[in-house]
Amino acid sequence: MDKEQIVFTIILHAGNARSYCFEALALAREGKHTEASARLGKATQELKKAHSMQFDLLQAEANGEKQEMSLLLIHAQDHLMNASLAKDLIKELISMVREKQLSSVGMNNVEQGE
Amino acid sequence: MNILLVCSSGMSTGLLVDKMLMEGEKRNIQDLKIVACSVDEIEKYISNYDVVLVAPQIRYKEKYIYALAMSKNKGYAIIDGVHYGLVDGNKILDQAFGIMRK
Numbered sequence A: 001m002d003k004e005q006i007v008f009t010i011i012l013h014a015g016n017a018r019s020y021c022f023e024a025l026a027l028a029r030e031g032k033h034t035e036a037s038a039r040l041g042k043a044t045q046e047l048k049k050a051h052s053m054q055f056d057l058l059q060a061e062a063n064g065e066k067q068e069m070s071l072l073l074i075h076a077q078d079h080l081m082n083a084s085l086a087k088d089l090i091k092e093l094i095s096m097v098r099e100k101q102l103s104s105v106g107m108n109n110v111e112q113g114e
Numbered sequence B: 001m002n003i004l005l006v007c008s009s010g011m012s013t014g015l016l017v018d019k020m021l022m023e024g025e026k027r028n029i030q031d032l033k034i035v036a037c038s039v040d041e042i043e044k045y046i047s048n049y050d051v052v053l054v055a056p057q058i059r060y061k062e063k064y065i066y067a068l069a070m071s072k073n074k075g076y077a078i079i080d081g082v083h084y085g086l087v088d089g090n091k092i093l094d095q096a097f098g099i100m101r102k
Helices: A003-029 A033-062 A071-104 B012-026 B039-048 B056-071 B081-085 B089-098
Strands: B002-007 B033-038 B051-054 B075-078
Touching (some): A003 A033, A003 A071, A003 B081, A071 B012, B002 B039, B002 B056, B033 B039, B051 B056, B051 B089, B075 B089, B081 B089
Parallel strands (some): B002 B033, B002 B051, B051 B075
């Protein structure tokens, strides 16, 4: 894989992760929490792939292999950070959605284990 | 044929435009116009193009783009993830011709 392909692949996996996260949130809002958590699992896998490619680049640089900086590479980082943040935030949002759904059917106490 | 590539900022697909145009030149295709735009600008551009190709990383906006493309009777597809990752202008050009509406 050349540098350009690495950058595109990072963007691809990061973008996939972000897509899965938003799908998970939409599913959670419909009350489909099993499917939502499956989507989050897929998002995690995609993020892992993107991170591992980024890690390889960092590793190569640490080993003295100078990386050529391009706007496109920075852009790939943008995608990766966005996806990372989307995942963490959407996880929280899904918990909030779930709490709200449970409390609206009067099961809040059960969920909290009381 | 006019092809519109859509991604989140029009940046990564901007690079793809060059690859696809090079490929078009190799195949000696006349009147090939390819432009990349961000998903926020798509409504401004879409009327002038025959085919809309969406970068896989903005699949989560698919519903919106799909509805827009259908309402304007444009060819529509999400770029194959593998071809996108490899920046394969050749395969993506094939995909564009495959979804062209007669």
